[in-house]
Amino acid sequence: SILGWKEYELELMRDRNDNVVVVCSIENFDPMGVHTGDSITVAPAMTLTDREYQRLRDIGIAIIREVGVDTGGCNIQFAIDPDDGRIIVIEMNPRVSRSSALASKATGFPIAKIAARLAVGYTLDEIPNDITEKTPASFEPTLDYVVVKVPRFAFEKFPSADSTLTTTMKSVGEAMAIGRNFTEALQKALRSVERKGSPFAFTGEPGDKAELLRESVRPTDGRINTVMRSIRAGATPDEVFAATKIDPWFVDQLFLIHEVAGELADASGITRELLAYAKRHGFSDAQIAEIRGLREDVVREVRHALGVRPV
Template identity: 60%
Template sequence: QTALNITMELARLGVLARYSVQLIGAGLDAIEAAEDRGRFKTIMNSIGMSTAKSAYVKTLDEALEAVAELGYPAMIRPSFILGGGGTGIAHDEAEFRAVVAAGLDASPVREAIVEEAIIGWKEYELEVMRDANDNAVVVCSIENLDPMGVHTGDSVTVAPAMTLSDREYQEMRDDAIACLRAIGVETGGSNVQFAVDPATGRRIIVEMNPRVSRSSALASKATGFPIAKIATLLAVGYTLDEIRNDITGVTPASFEPALDYVVVKVPRFDFAKFPSVAPALGTSMQSVGEAMAIGRTFPEALQKALRSLETGHAGLNADPAETHLLATETQALLDRLAVPSPGQLFVVAELLRRGVGVDELAHLTSIDPWFIDEIAGIVELRLELETAEVTPALAREAKRAGFSDAQLAYLWGDDERTVRARLRDWDIVPTFKTVDTCAAEFAAQTPYFYGTYEEEDETPPPGDRTVVVLGSGPNRIGQGIEFDYCCVHASLALKDAGYETVMINCNPETVSTDYDTSDRLYFEPLTVEDVLAVIDKEKPHAVVVQLGGQTPLRLARPLQAAGVPIAGTSPDAIDVAEDRERFSELCAKLEIP
């Protein structure tokens, strides 16, 4: 977004014309048509697409006139902004005046749109690519669990979309491609967002980003389709049918990706660092990172994503982190669902455990009943695991539903090591499947894997000189992209030294999770269980833990205890540096004040 805004300003100042600079991909007119809320609405209406009832405003007085006709609650969305900056929902005039003032200030052109608040509607996104010959493909459909009113960057999202019929999806696909054509994006990728009223089925187009976005990065990692790379090639004149799919090596980029798995993205928040800020979600993005997980089913992918966040959860409840929920009255939990919050799904699961119905929870949260019902399935299995006799069949069902060893240990009153040994005795071990863009129609040339509990394993035999690099997990305050930089360069250096490299990470925003950074990529949570599963498969010469920040450092001791060879600094030396008491003793011994 910053680059688009600077480009528009350079054009207005005449700099591009003065130096004969040609824009490739999205031109000036396309950028303005997509980013100018009023113009976008006009163009969409002209091709027969519905938009929210709205008015285009440049001053507070114009906004007050608009809201007098539209009524409250009203949504304010500035033009040319990123991350929902300056957006807001107003429920009365005092709130409206404040939000409009903030919105106009946030817009570099001091323009905004006031529209009917479609709070509670279902939100979908399509990632679309178009070339100079007017060929277009939809790379991925993404569905937001959280309804409109929660910024998509703060929402749990699922790919592909789960609750659309085939006809609804095809109509949405046609509208998204028509949107690109009408706006004038000649080549490249765009993110198109839709909202659907769950009560009536009315569908409107919300906005379109004529650029690579957070959702583009997610879609790339979810499908194996490198959106930014292909958008660049399209911008310099290639067409989709001329670009080869790197993963299959035989299909062209005009071949739309097919998914035989489910991807779930969960945002990571750091509200604990800001105790004065209420942990409530709205139209402005507040998450600082995200984790992505892949599974054969939605429950499996959801539970893997939740434990990937590193917030103390081993899955969807059924772990020590649920203690505060167990101690909270039912009515208090129901009241918490009145406002979307980061821990909402954990509250929903606990209320389902207490017998609250799917329809009531869907009404309170505006989350589609299909998702609530899937969560109810997880809860029902949890109750069975607590009360029924533990059998191999039940244990396998639990693992296929995404239950971690830590959750099973909690429910069975065992420790993780005992659970792991029992599962191994029953031959319940993870298998790894390939992300190949084509649902196994063609052989994959680039190994990109996720763990599940199916019968067939698709990984190649382990190499003789393999080194595993542990990534840094989701971004957070204090642990960001700098650690991913280190992991990527470690992988490249190891390749140069003649080693096969294996990367384990769960962050879709990173270079380390590009399918071509390492020899093999495992998109898995950074937990002892999940890392050991990869190590058992790869049988590496060594594992690098020092470059991904605190996340892999915390795994060093349990991995060493399991017999894993740790490269470089020993886990004991790491512990001396990290444990304040041991470090103080060392300083005293060395007479360092």
């Protein structure tokens, strides 16, 4: 079984001269077993080694040629065994897909628009890049930021529905956020879902560690919040990984968010350095106010007085 393996996607485009570009790599936060539309996803892929990425790239280019996508784009999904690096191709969609829309928004590379031009005979080197206005579409996009997509569920409207996430997609929408690092983009995306209980909470009793870890085994719409509560209750990275099979790198990032929240709570006062540090990891004024026991407008006034503003 490939349940528990890491899941990745590549978006590729090919023209009539057999030029192929990889537009974007996407990594699923949840392991195999959860539909990619129901998983938190990250672009570019965070935990791939360069050798693994080049292998996926070579396989993807071979697939788009073998299937016969002469012009246009495709989406290819892979599973990688975290123990030995074995790669299995899950599926290939020779069309513009939901992931293509995410890749377009994440990179600024208009996949559908370019696919239409390729279909009427243009080649990638003849199509200008709308973002740089200097390079052609044959240059693969390079990201110096992180994009996180968080799915939006509506189980509250269907009380009898099973909230367990499986290979059948159950989300009704999604929110995307951009940050300088994963922690910032993740926290912004969780808030952007605009659903009560979606952003991380750092006050109050988290609950029993053992019970929270047992809950984390079952993938649900709120599992990431359950994992954070288990971390607050004293769970170790190894315990979280054993329960969820979420890649250790992502688990470490959740622990980093928890550590920043702890530093905010323990600090004797709010300094410019502390506020900037919290903002770099995606903490909102409301979260900082909750942690410090202040009103949100007070935190905002202090932040402005210290000169910490969005850039």
